[in-house]
Amino acid sequence: MINTGDTAFIMLSAAMVLLMTPALALFYAGMVRSKNVLGTILQSFIMIAVVTFEWIYIGYSMSFGPDVGGLIGNLSMVALNGVGSEPSPTYATTIPHLVFMIYQCMFAVITPALITGAVAERMRFGPFILFSLFWTIVVYNPVCHWIWGGGWLADKGVLDFAGGLVVHLTSGAAAAAAVLVLGPRKGLGRDKFMPHNLPMTLLGTGLLWFGWFGFNGGSALAADGIAATAFVNTHVAGMAGLAMWVALEWFLYKQPTTLGAASGAIAGLATVTPAAGFINPQAAVFIGLLAGFSCFAAVTYKNKAGFDDSLDVVGIHGLGGVIGTICLGIFASKASNPGGADGLLAGNASFLTTQIFGVVVVGAYAFVVSFILLKITDIICGGLRVSIEDETVGLDQTAHSETAYNM
Amino acid sequence: MKKIEAIIKPFKLDDVKDALNQIGITGMTLTDVKGYGRQKGHVEIYRGAEYMVDFIPKVKIGIIVPSEKVDEVVETIISAARTGKIGDGKIFVLPVDNVIRVRTGETGSEAI
Numbered sequence A: 001m002i003n004t005g006d007t008a009f010i011m012l013s014a015a016m017v018l019l020m021t022p023a024l025a026l027f028y029a030g031m032v033r034s035k036n037v038l039g040t041i042l043q044s045f046i047m048i049a050v051v052t053f054e055w056i057y058i059g060y061s062m063s064f065g066p067d068v069g070g071l072i073g074n075l076s077m078v079a080l081n082g083v084g085s086e087p088s089p090t091y092a093t094t095i096p097h098l099v100f101m102i103y104q105c106m107f108a109v110i111t112p113a114l115i116t117g118a119v120a121e122r123m124r125f126g127p128f129i130l131f132s133l134f135w136t137i138v139v140y141n142p143v144c145h146w147i148w149g150g151g152w153l154a155d156k157g158v159l160d161f162a163g164g165l166v167v168h169l170t171s172g173a174a175a176a177a178a179v180l181v182l183g184p185r186k187g188l189g190r191d192k193f194m195p196h197n198l199p200m201t202l203l204g205t206g207l208l209w210f211g212w213f214g215f216n217g218g219s220a221l222a223a224d225g226i227a228a229t230a231f232v233n234t235h236v237a238g239m240a241g242l243a244m245w246v247a248l249e250w251f252l253y254k255q256p257t258t259l260g261a262a263s264g265a266i267a268g269l270a271t272v273t274p275a276a277g278f279i280n281p282q283a284a285v286f287i288g289l290l291a292g293f294s295c296f297a298a299v300t301y302k303n304k305a306g307f308d309d310s311l312d313v314v315g316i317h318g319l320g321g322v323i324g325t326i327c328l329g330i331f332a333s334k335a336s337n338p339g340g341a342d343g344l345l346a347g348n349a350s351f352l353t354t355q356i357f358g359v360v361v362v363g364a365y366a367f368v369v370s371f372i373l374l375k376i377t378d379i380i381c382g383g384l385r386v387s388i389e390d391e392t393v394g395l396d397q398t399a400h401s402e403t404a405y406n407m
Numbered sequence B: 001m002k003k004i005e006a007i008i009k010p011f012k013l014d015d016v017k018d019a020l021n022q023i024g025i026t027g028m029t030l031t032d033v034k035g036y037g038r039q040k041g042h043v044e045i046y047r048g049a050e051y052m053v054d055f056i057p058k059v060k061i062g063i064i065v066p067s068e069k070v071d072e073v074v075e076t077i078i079s080a081a082r083t084g085k086i087g088d089g090k091i092f093v094l095p096v097d098n099v100i101r102v103r104t105g106e107t108g109s110e111a112i
Helices: A004-029 A037-045 A047-064 A075-080 A097-118 A125-148 A152-156 A164-182 A198-220 A225-253 A258-272 A281-305 A313-331 A349-381 A388-393 A395-400 B010-022 B067-081
Strands: B002-008 B029-035 B042-046 B049-053 B056-065 B089-095
Touching: A004 A037, A004 A047, A004 A097, A004 A198, A037 A047, A037 A097, A037 A125, A037 A395, A047 A075, A047 A097, A047 A125, A097 A125, A097 A164, A097 A313, A125 A152, A125 A164, A125 A349, A125 A395, A152 A349, A164 A258, A164 A313, A164 A349, A198 A225, A198 A258, A225 A258, A225 A281, A258 A281, A258 A313, A281 A313, A313 A349, A388 A395, B002 B010, B002 B067, B010 B056, B010 B067, B056 B067, B067 B089
Parallel strands: none
Antiparallel strands: B002 B056, B002 B089, B029 B056, B042 B049
8 A cells, every 4th residue: 555655755765865976976076186076976976877777677676576595686577577656565565666666776876886985086987887887786786685675684684774784884895895906096195185175075965964864764664753763863873973073183183174074974874874763862872973983093094004995985984884783783672663673782682693794794795796896897997097197187187078177 | 676576474465455555555466376484384184194285375466666665665564464473474676677568658667
């Protein structure tokens, strides 16, 4: 039975999650140098085309089609076969199947876009597209199926409300692989990689935060109390991450920064994502504070260690996914969501073990397969990186024949 | 005739301009410049990564005056631009062979 309230809410949520991809493009683009603005934006924005194509023809069926051995969906819903205005018998049974399909599509779109932050300012456009297409098929779709499509991790009891594992850990692990395979930008440690436009980054942060209400709130798949819980938890965790990061900077570096505020907010929002609909707001505040602290520490460590995860995909999204998923194992309570689970604090230590198992499996799978896919893409395309000369001139001119600022 | 080039802190520009107006200096040329001297640069921090920014924004004003006015103009600029802190800037005085007003073709002091 179609519920009009649920349907309206999820359609709107889908639009909000779509907005997050261009928002992410702005968030990232503000942090790169002015010669790489459009190259960075387009690597995210093009995912709307690449992944939507993939999703409607095979991705949706692989992720949410009838289960094959717990590993993958079958291909009975290829090209949206049987996906119409009637509800699915299995998923979100109060909204049209098409609405569920397009809502999930927006998640698949933004996930590879997240990876672009790790390879910013040096990866070729064509190879990135090819890698993203492979990656969506071989990493995103299976992991999505394992957890949300009734696959083997769901059977084991692993929970992920809105994508701590499916979105943030998969992209974070892929980012780690990409950093190792591509190597650092030319001049790391010598040249100044300073953000060229932090107002742009803050605009992106604001739009991401707005979209996140659809990302997490909509993951209830109904306009109900669980959506309300997720909505509030999302906001308070973003708030707590922001507050923690700024406070740490103020204490350690004597001055709070705008980029720190944006980074802390995104860390809090990403970290609460897997838990948003399964915990109470007090737990969400704690998770946000922990996210601000941990991601700040991770980013500081990265700078010292010399890894060029240029825009901190691993330190913010990857780590956020890990911490949030594990915290869910601690703070989950059936009092907040009867369809969820009880975690460690509710006396159920085994759920925490289950969540840690989920993190290890998804993290390892995404890292290893991403590494292999990057190597394969490297061979097919004859190189992943732009030439040293093009890297010096910048991607905007050399890859797109455009300039971001004509003044 | 002399050219006076003064590199000053940008926020002192209005004070210098007003002070020069009051002693009858009717025109100047302004350039945004970056540089460093004893003040050196400053540190910027982005997500914990520290970058030394060597070149600090300054403005350079250029004024052409009759030779006898040089001391008065220099004193005026100094008193208007000085904060007493490091980085207040420098003044250069250069000889000028001739000045020609494009509109009328006047030359020398007449053209200033």
